[in-house]
Amino acid sequence: MSHTEHEETILRTSPARMGKMLAILLGIMVIGGAIFFLNYDYWNSYLPTAGKIQEEGAAGSHAQGQGQATGKTVDVDIAFMESPDFKVYAFNALSGDGKNPEIHANVGDKIVFHVTNKGKSFHAFGVTASKEGPGPVIDGTTVGTADNPLKPGKGGDATFVASEPGEYYYICVVPGHRELGMEGKIEIAPSTGGSAASGAEVKPTGNKVEFTVSFVMSADFKQYAFDALPGQAGSNADIKVKSGDTVTIHVKNDSKSFHAFGVVVDPDNPSNVLWNSAVATPDNPLKPGKSGDVTFVAGAPGTYHYICTVPGHAALGMDAKFIVE
Incomplete structure (x- = not known):
C-alpha cells in the first residue's frame, strides 16, 4: 500500500461560498446595528449600578x-x-x-x-x-x-x-x-397662610353634633365607600358642621376587610389626620363587625375629607367631604 493511500482529504471552499458567508455575516452586523441605533435612547436610559447606588444614597x-x-x-x-x-x-x-x-x-x-x-x-x-x-x-x-x-x-x-x-x-x-x-x-x-391655616384648631363653641358612618364594600371587593355603594342612595354623603362644633362620629365596619377612620386635608396623604379625629389606625385597624367612636372640635372653615386611612382605600372610594362652615 503506498503512502498516498493514507493521506486525508483536504477540504477547501470555493470563492462563491466564501462570498456568501461574508455576505451573511455582514447582513447580521447591519441588522444588529440598525436595531441598536433605532433604540439608542432606550439603551442609553440604563443607569449603571454605581449610578443607582449614588442616587439612592x-x-x-x-x-x-x-x-x-x-x-x-x-x-x-x-x-x-x-x-x-x-x-x-x-x-x-x-x-x-x-x-x-x-x-x-x-x-x-x-x-x-x-x-x-x-x-x-x-x-x-x-x-x-x-x-x-x-x-x-x-x-x-x-x-x-x-x-x-x-x-x-x-x-x-x-x-x-x-x-x-x-x-x-x-x-x-x-x-x-x-x-x-x-x-x-x-x-x-412661602405659604400665603390662607389654605395652610385651613386645618387649624379653634376654640369650641359648645354646640354638639353627632354622625354615624359605616365602611361598606361590594362582594367582589371592587367597590369601597361609606354607608352605601357607589350609585346607591346615601353613598359617601357630605358631613357639614360649623367651625368650633364638638363633633362625635360613630364609625362601624360593615365590610369584610380592615379599615380606619380620620378627617384629613388631602386624601392622598392619609397619615396626616386632623384634630385627633382618628378611629383606629392602619397599623391597628377596625376588624369586620367592629365599631368605634371619636369626639373632636371642628377646626377652621374649609372643605376637608373623611376617609379610610388604610393606604389605598381612599383612592378606591372611601373618600367623602367633611365641610366646616
Whole structure:
C-alpha cells in the first residue's frame, strides 16, 4: 500500500461560498446595528449600578421635598418633545414662550403633573432640588424611571407638594436628557397662610353634633365607600358642621376587610389626620363587625375629607367631604 493511500482529504471552499458567508455575516452586523441605533435612547436610559447606588444614597438629603398638602391643587400639563433631528429636547414646545414653562406655587400647594411622552424617544419624569444631573428625584414625583422609561405615546400623573420654599426643577431623569434641554423650573414661595391655616384648631363653641358612618364594600371587593355603594342612595354623603362644633362620629365596619377612620386635608396623604379625629389606625385597624367612636372640635372653615386611612382605600372610594362652615 503506498503512502498516498493514507493521506486525508483536504477540504477547501470555493470563492462563491466564501462570498456568501461574508455576505451573511455582514447582513447580521447591519441588522444588529440598525436595531441598536433605532433604540439608542432606550439603551442609553440604563443607569449603571454605581449610578443607582449614588442616587439612592443621596435621596435622603431631599426626603423633605414632599410636604403636607394644604388643599390647593395646581394642575400642570407636561409633554416630552424632540426636534426631528434629535438635537433639541424640551417640554411642551421646542421654542418660544411655551417651552419648558415655569411653574409658580406656594409651600403646601399640591402640584399635579399630567405627563405625556409626545416624542419619538424614551423618557422619564421627576422633580428634583438638584441644580444638575438626573437627580436625586423626590419620592412620589416620578412617571417612569431611567430603567423603565415611558415609551412614545405613553403617560401618567405625578404629584409634588413642597415643604420648603425655594427653587425646584422638573426634568427628564434619563441620563443626558436634562442637559439636552428637558428641564423646567418650579418656584415655590412661602405659604400665603390662607389654605395652610385651613386645618387649624379653634376654640369650641359648645354646640354638639353627632354622625354615624359605616365602611361598606361590594362582594367582589371592587367597590369601597361609606354607608352605601357607589350609585346607591346615601353613598359617601357630605358631613357639614360649623367651625368650633364638638363633633362625635360613630364609625362601624360593615365590610369584610380592615379599615380606619380620620378627617384629613388631602386624601392622598392619609397619615396626616386632623384634630385627633382618628378611629383606629392602619397599623391597628377596625376588624369586620367592629365599631368605634371619636369626639373632636371642628377646626377652621374649609372643605376637608373623611376617609379610610388604610393606604389605598381612599383612592378606591372611601373618600367623602367633611365641610366646616
